[in-house]
Amino acid sequence: MKKGLCLTVCFLITGSILPGLADTAFAFDGISRSFLKAGSLLAAVLGIVGISIAGFLAGKSYDSYTGWERFTHGAGQFFNREPFQKDSPTYEKTDQHERLHHVDNLIARIKSFAMLMAPPPGGGEPKWSPDMGVEALPEPLKTYYLKDTAAYSQTLKALQLMQKQKEDWSKWETQFAIADYWSKAFGSLFEAAILYPEDPKGSPEEWDFRFIHRKSPLRFKSPAHASKLIKKITHTFGATLVGVTKLNPDWVYQGHLRGVGTGDYEVPKHWEYAIVFATPHEWDMFYSNAVYGTSFDAYSRERIIGTRLENFIQQLGYPARAHVPPMHYDLITPPIAVDAGLGEQGRMGMLITPELGANARLAVVTTNIPMEVDKPIDFGVKEFCKKCKICAERCVTGAISHADEPNIEFGYKRWRIKCELCFQVWCSMATSEPGRGCRVCLAVCPYSRKNNWLHTLSRHIDSRDPTGISSSMLLWMQKKIFKYPEARDFMPPPEGSNATYHKPPDWLVTEEWFDVDKTW
Amino acid sequence: MIIYSPFFKPVFWIIMGLLYALVIAGAPLWAQDLGLNITWWKWILSALWYGLLSFTFAGGFTLLGEKEPGACDRFIRYHMIIVIVTGAVLGFLIKAV
Numbered sequence: 137m138k139k140g141l142c143l144t145v146c147f148l149i150t151g152s153i154l155p156g157l158a159d160t161a162f163a164f165d166g167i168s169r170s171f172l173k174a175g176s177l178l179a180a181v182l183g184i185v186g187i188s189i190a191g192f193l194a195g196k197s198y199d200s201y202t203g204w205e206r207f208t209h210g211a212g213q214f215f216n217r218e219p220f221q222k223d224s225p226t227y228e229k230t231d232q233h234e235r236l237h238h239v240d241n242l243i244a245r246i247k248s249f250a251m252l253m254a255p256p257p258g259g260g261e262p263k264w265s266p267d268m269g270v271e272a273l274p275e276p277l278k279t280y281y282l283k284d285t286a287a288y289s290q291t292l293k294a295l296q297l298m299q300k301q302k303e304d305w306s307k308w309e310t311q312f313a314i315a316d317y318w319s320k321a322f323g324s325l326f327e328a329a330i331l332y333p334e335d336p337k338g339s340p341e342e343w344d345f346r347f348i349h350r351k352s353p354l355r356f357k358s359p360a361h362a363s364k365l366i367k368k369i370t371h372t373f374g375a376t377l378v379g380v381t382k383l384n385p386d387w388v389y390q391g392h393l394r395g396v397g398t399g400d401y402e403v404p405k406h407w408e409y410a411i412v413f414a415t416p417h418e419w420d421m422f423y424s425n426a427v428y429g430t431s432f433d434a435y436s437r438e439r440i441i442g443t444r445l446e447n448f449i450q451q452l453g454y455p456a457r458a459h460v461p462p463m464h465y466d467l468i469t470p471p472i473a474v475d476a477g478l479g480e481q482g483r484m485g486m487l488i489t490p491e492l493g494a495n496a497r498l499a500v501v502t503t504n505i506p507m508e509v510d511k512p513i514d515f516g517v518k519e520f521c522k523k524c525k526i527c528a529e530r531c532v533t534g535a536i537s538h539a540d541e542p543n544i545e546f547g548y549k550r551w552r553i554k555c556e557l558c559f560q561v562w563c564s565m566a567t568s569e570p571g572r573g574c575r576v577c578l579a580v581c582p583y584s585r586k587n588n589w590l591h592t593l594s595r596h597i598d599s600r601d602p603t604g605i606s607s608s609m610l611l612w613m614q615k616k617i618f619k620y621p622e623a624r625d626f627m628p629p630p631e632g633s634n635a636t637y638h639k640p641p642d643w644l645v646t647e648e649w650f651d652v653d654k655t656w
Numbered sequence: 657m658i659i660y661s662p663f664f665k666p667v668f669w670i671i672m673g674l675l676y677a678l679v680i681a682g683a684p685l686w687a688q689d690l691g692l693n694i695t696w697w698k699w700i701l702s703a704l705w706y707g708l709l710s711f712t713f714a715g716g717f718t719l720l721g722e723k724e725p726g727a728c729d730r731f732i733r734y735h736m737i738i739v740i741v742t743g744a745v746l747g748f749l750i751k752a753v
Contacts (some may be wrong), residue, residue: 172678176680177686179679179682184709187713191717191720192717193721194721588718588722589714590719
């Protein structure tokens with residue numbers, strides 16, 4: 137805006153004065169005419185040089201690190217969603233839709249395996265080991281893996297890889313020391329001893345009301361006021377994107393409820409609305425996935441926001457529960473964010489937003505404050521994902537579907553992710569633990585671009601072109617201009633070369649700062 | 657960094673504005689001296705071509721700023737092909753029509 141104003145004023149003033157001067161005062165003065173001609177030629181060249189410098193600075197500027205700029209005032213949520221709002225989400229719902237089961241969550245399954253395979257606290261033999269076979273697994277794992285035997289063998293392979301990863305870590309620890317310790321420093325915020333927000337204890341009817349001290353809730357003037365205030369407060373707590381929706385019960389896991397345990401539970405009545413919020417990863421780190429990356433930076437921000445929001449809402453006199461990463465959820469977050477119009481679900485199963493692309497980690501607070509809800513949006517992701525497939529091509533184990541059309545899962549249309557194969561990658565990277573993850577699919581997504589003029593221009597053109605021509609052109613350019621490592625290269629040697637999408641930032645490179653013998 | 661300071665940024669764009677104004681001021685003189693009959697639509701096409709040239713370098717260097725040197729190189733090379741072809745067509749139009 138400022139740039140445009142400065143340019144316009146200069147055009148008007150100088151543009152009207154100089155030609156006048158040229159025509160009158162200098163018209164018969166050959167030297168001045170030549171001077172003006174030479175000056176204009178030089179200016180044309182300098183204009184190109186200047187715009188190149190401006191472009192370079194725009195690319196380099198920390199102002200373009202979307203989600204980290206003035207987010208407490210909501211400045212990170214800059215995309216005007218109104219023209220793209222729809223009455224229903226872009227995922228399609230069939231008549232056979234069903235509520236998700238807790239065992240459908242990969243992390244829950246892996247957590248169960250870890251508990252079964254660990255020796256009991258008082259000593260003795262673990263409850264289960266791979267040689268006992270699938271039949272010896274407790275329910276609901278047994279039924280789940282009997283239905284999907286491929287997933288069972290993939291899980292066993294992942295568990296073996298996990299063991300090898302632990303053994304191999306000493307080979308990599310010095311090389312990736314900063315990246316790993318930086319990740320763990322964020323992760324220390326959700327170690328059991330200092331867990332924020334605290335994990336529920338007891339039923340939701342008790343736990344979600346525990347900070348309520350008022351006799352009756354503070355009444356909002358209107359649902360619109362409620363929605364506006366809650367969003368503003370969530371931004372001030374650190375969220376880049378915030379949306380509000382009615383909670384679809386299908387997204388709440390059945391078979392398990394935090395604080396109560398395993399069993400069949402109805403969705404608590406006061407989980408009527410979902411406030412869903414997103415924060416990005418640090419961009420330079422994010423682009424150097426997988427081996428220099430982590431999920432924990434965004435996770436810890438999400439947890440802090442969730443803790444604050446849960447507490448704030450309860451102080452207003454309303455029940456609230458935070459569902460936060462990495463595994464403290466009673467629900468699945470991406471479709472809730474889709475319902476709340478934050479973005480659309482991409483081929484890789486994650487949320488893709490107009491501002492952050494796939495660099496958006498999610499958390500949800502459920503409550504019963506009557507709020508005005510947001511509408512889902514369609515800004516062309518589904519159609520783009522059908523053509524793009526970059527994430528699928530770069531996935532090390534082929535966990536992401538290459539199919540042109542989405543599959544139907546739980547009665548909803550989405551591209552199927554082979555979670556166990558995804559988890560195998562987590563267990564194969566040169567990291568200290570599988571929890572560090574991979575995120576290559578997020579980093580290579582063409583929507584995961586910073587907020588500078590070039591990418592923002594592309595975003596606006598792509599989302600507003602109903603013909604799909606510009607998205608095809610942009611995709612063509614994406615594939616021609618940007619070069620990605622081959623999928624295997626992301627793996628450690630000997631399979632790969634610990635490749636990263638971008639060069640890591642110097643602050644994550646050990647040899648830049650420490651006196652170490654570089655043997656890699 | 658001073659280059660991102662609240663003082664430098666507007667000054668930079670004021671200087672850019674002055675440069676563009678100087679280009680606008682000098683362009684008719686070049687046309688006169690070269691004996692070119694440039695009508696209003698030729699001026700618009702010329703300005704668009706200069707915009708395309710500027711976009712090529714601005715876009716390329718934005719990618720360089722984003723630590724994508726390879727993408728910068730390819731972006732400028734692909735766009736320069738378009739710039740050269742359209743420049744040749746524009747040159748023909750200006751002289752011949």
